[in-house]
Amino acid sequence: MNGRKTFGGGGASGGRGRAGQTAQGKDGQQRRPMFRRRKICKFCADKIDDINYKDARLLMPFVPERAKILPRRISGTCARHQRKLRVAIMRARVLALIPYTAE
Amino acid sequence: MNRKYELVYLVSPDASDEQVADLHTQIDDIVQRLGGQIDKTDNWGRRRLAYEIGRHKEATYVLENINGSGEVLKEIDRRLKVSDLVIRHLVVRVDENQEVIERTQAKRSDASRRRRTARGLPPDRQPGEGQRGDQDDDRDDRFDMSEDRR
Numbered sequence: 331m332n333g334r335k336t337f338g339g340g341g342a343s344g345g346r347g348r349a350g351q352t353a354q355g356k357d358g359q360q361r362r363p364m365f366r367r368r369k370i371c372k373f374c375a376d377k378i379d380d381i382n383y384k385d386a387r388l389l390m391p392f393v394p395e396r397a398k399i400l401p402r403r404i405s406g407t408c409a410r411h412q413r414k415l416r417v418a419i420m421r422a423r424v425l426a427l428i429p430y431t432a433e
Numbered sequence: 434m435n436r437k438y439e440l441v442y443l444v445s446p447d448a449s450d451e452q453v454a455d456l457h458t459q460i461d462d463i464v465q466r467l468g469g470q471i472d473k474t475d476n477w478g479r480r481r482l483a484y485e486i487g488r489h490k491e492a493t494y495v496l497e498n499i500n501g502s503g504e505v506l507k508e509i510d511r512r513l514k515v516s517d518l519v520i521r522h523l524v525v526r527v528d529e530n531q532e533v534i535e536r537t538q539a540k541r542s543d544a545s546r547r548r549r550t551a552r553g554l555p556p557d558r559q560p561g562e563g564q565r566g567d568q569d570d571d572r573d574d575r576f577d578m579s580e581d582r583r
Contacts, residue, residue, distance in 0.1 A: 377541065379534045383525070384441070384496070424523050425441055426482035426492070433484075 369406025381414040383421035397429040438499045438506050442522035443492040463508050469501020486520050
């Protein structure tokens with residue numbers, strides 16, 4: 331379990347690494363000082379309790395181009411709402427409101 | 434034991450309006466016969482399908498809110514499977530989910546009222562009070578689908 335799970339900026343350097351190390355990796359490559367924008371669950375923020383399978387407009391943003399369900403790590407949806415979202419998307423697909431795949 | 438169900442079915446675009454209406458009466462008959470009732474019917478009209486079903490590219494969607502036992506829906510399900518006119522249908526039980534939604538909504542409004550009284554405000558939000566509307570939030574940092582490419 332050596333950290334692939336770094337969420338703050340900086341130190342995704344390999345191995346354990348000493349605590350005081352700078353953002354500069356061993357290979358001399360610049361580690362992204364990239365700004366990660368805070369992710370917020372859309373459904374928590376908008377207080378949408380009912381993720382309804384009939385509401386294709388609501389679901390569409392979560393099935394981009396390839397029509398795959400957008401993972402939580404990208405959309406920032408919380409676990410509870412992602413579960414409900416998944417069920418809603420699967421139902422909407424049955425009714426051909428949302429595609430299973432892109433043509 | 435009566436429960437609430439939602440039935441959505443897709444009628445082939447070749448069907449006339451009378452045939453769609455006829456289908457509804459057939460379903461109504463089954464529901465009546467087995468001791469249930471239809472609370473609401475909603476015809477969404479003709480819509481494009483997200484993918485082709487058979488050779489169809491569009492279909493008429495009809496939504497029925499049914500109150501009845503599982504037997505009712507079992508029979509309807511059987512009939513719709515056989516029907517040539519109906520190209521797809523889906524039955525969903527909704528009562529449990531509805532309860533959960535109502536509970537969370539009640540909890541939320543309850544909590545907000547408690548917070549407001551604790552701050553010495555009237556429990557309900559007054560008109561013209563509070564922050565700007567949701568629409569004009571320029572610092573909005575929630576996911577907006579335009580940035581999912583890694």
